[in-house]
Amino acid sequence: MTSLQYISWPVLALMAFVNVIGFDDIIYNFKNQGLGVITSWIILFSLYIIPYGLMVGQLGSTFSSEGGGLTTWIRETSGETLGFFTAWTYWVASIPYVVDTANSVVVAIGWLINGDNSMERNMSNQMFALLTFLVFIVFILLQSRLRHSLQILSIVGGGAMFLMTVLFVILTAVDLVGGAKIASAPLNVGMFVPKFNLHFLSTLGLLIYATSGSEIVAPYVTRMKNPRRDFPKSIILLTAMAGFLTIFGSFSLGVFFNHNHLPVDLKMNGSYYAFDIVGQQLGLGHSMLFAFTITQLLYMFALLALLLDAMTRMLVSDTSPHFMPKQLLKINKNGIPINGYILTSALSAGILLLGVFLPNMNEIFNWLLNLNGIVSPYVTCWIFFAFMQIRKRSSEFNSAYVFIKNDKVAYWVGFWCFAVTFIAATFGVFPQDVPFGSGTYWHELILNIITPAIMLALGWILPLIARWQNDN
Structure with a gap:
């Protein structure tokens, strides 16, 4: 391998960053905890995100020859059956994420057309669900034609989103220097301390959801010149970048929004409100709003297309055939697992249908987002389970990079x-x-229990169908 083929540690950190933190992640958690989220971010990055990333580095290094994916890690440490359920849970947990992304596309189009949140006030739940599903179907139809160009678009969209987030923090500082008043003032130490209650505990999943995803760079660990020395540098740089944006981004939101009286629809529309406010206060009119809206659309377009392709391919190609019904393994002339796409569409339609009966469009958006804060962390547990397995049986697994030399401490x-x-x-x-x-509270609680249960149950049904087909 020549030096030109090595990936430097700053590049690897940037590759991970665009898959970990976005501006919306800062908005969601600011809505949940106000300025107290700053303390939550500091604790999370210190005690969770750094070891999380370093564990991913060892797992990727250990199984580099097999591709280094999550399913591989579980299959190689715990067998084919758990490997299949890892693939299934990873795939099915991506369904709410895909639907939520399609929701965000509809919301962004509404802002681009109207320049405000009037779509939320005028659109029925049924129309919102229908438009979300149409966006979903359009991307499935275009997938085979646009897949490669959208991979490039994902880099452009992700990079632009990072720059817009940095720009927001910088413009906030400029605004403060210019004499702007802080909406959350007067500031005191107590405002930065989270309130430890049931609401706080219910928001932790969304914090973890916002910061997970560094496993995407695991296969690249062995392409570093000195992974033992350089990979920790990548994770520390990633943590520093993400920490800077989440901490200062959250404070910047406190400048423009009173954290004690936040808009009800902040999770859905907060990003647009924030860029519109900062643009107007600096005399830029609505230009910042439209710049962010276009960036958001580019980012969501690429994310949606790549998610649809990656999640379906992982399920049908990275699991043993005797766990999958033969219909789902069908590949069309364009190399697309078409029946896997159909199953994805059907489950997405089912989730959208469940949400239609919530009170309004904002509640649908929030429920889908919060559903990600349940299913995504559950799937992240597989990463730590795999790491515990390789450290419990360290003599069986060799790695170019080792996180904590002592096996018991690492475990x-x-x-x-x-x-x-x-x-x-x-x-x-x-x-x-x-x-x-409230009635909506119990409605959403029931949905939050039965939706993951149905998803998990389908994972038990598919191997039974496959076994019946093999027997007959």
């Missing part, structure tokens, strides 16, 4: 991350954005 650090993630996902079942005990 318990893995267990710590596993426990935190599992607890956060479990408490995420409790609704966050509606009054406790």
